[in-house]
């Protein structure tokens with residue numbers, strides 16, 4: 001069984017990934033924690049997870065895809081919530097410590113004792129395992145095109161392969177990160193100041209609704225934070241999910257191409273069982289070039305449409321029209337909103353809504 005549930009994270013992402021050989025033997029990963037104002041609902045779902053004898057809740061992995069508030073704020077709360085007692089086996093998160101030493105054509109290694117930011121302060125303070133699967137180093141696609149994509153298999157047997165970010169998207173984030181922190185009156189590396197001042201900070205820009213296309217640069221997402229998203233292929237029992245964070249479409253396409261090449265399937269679309277669309281179905285993060293590289297029956301869109309009015313209708317139309325593979329595409333929305341409800345009656349697709357719109361797959 002492989003099960004992906006989009007928690008009610010308002011305009012953000014909080015994804016619960018569960019898997020195991022049987023319903024009764026379940027392993028869990030949490031990808032993002034949603035924004036501050038979704039915490040009560042996200043917390044309620046996590047509180048319902050079985051507690052360990054010590055009263056905590058174990059997840060094999062907590063991934064913080066990137067630093068935008070709608071992904072990170074809930075994680076900051078969660079890690080301070082002693083009643084939930086979340087105990088991740090590892091936390092995957094690129095913070096200032098990982099960005100600061102990045103240099104093109106130099107393989108990132110262990111880092112110095114510089115302090116990081118925000119979530120980094122908490123992770124440090126609580127001595128959480130952090131990027132352990134990567135020797136505490138940065139999580140990214142190697143610059144060398146011949147190098148294998150980094151992958152890691154959880155104790156329960158879920159294989160995760162990193163297909164975003166790249167060094168270029170991380171270097172762009174680093175420049176923005178430094179400027180933003182200096183504008184707030186301190187230097188990158190002051191843990192306490194980061195916790196105090198950046199709790200409500202957002203780097204995301206409101207996207208203008210123009211359909212994304214790799215041929216036209218201005219139609220694509222250029223938010224440095226989004227571009228730094230950790231995007232993962234998650235494989236278990238013959239099934240495969242693409243968890244795209246808010247990553248850029250060209251980077252996702254290139255990552256998928258590399259992933260396919262490594263499996264001896266160059267030039268073929270990647271066969272997925274589910275695709276959690278990047279950036280809540282924004283038109284700037286979906287392109288025909290990306291969709292041409294996947295064959296997928298189900299698409300997941302996590303948003304309540306607030307703030308940025310996601311998903312973009314034209315982007316959803318593109319997902320349906322560019323769909324390849326057997327059958328009609330299934331659109332799974334965690335909220336029924338003016339931006340999502342029209343898709344229930346459309347020709348050529350099936351839409352499901354709300355907490356029941358979970359993607360559950362039988363596994364080998």
Ligand SMILES: [Zn+2]
Pocket residue numbers: 011012013068070071246279280
């Ligand atoms: Zn987001």
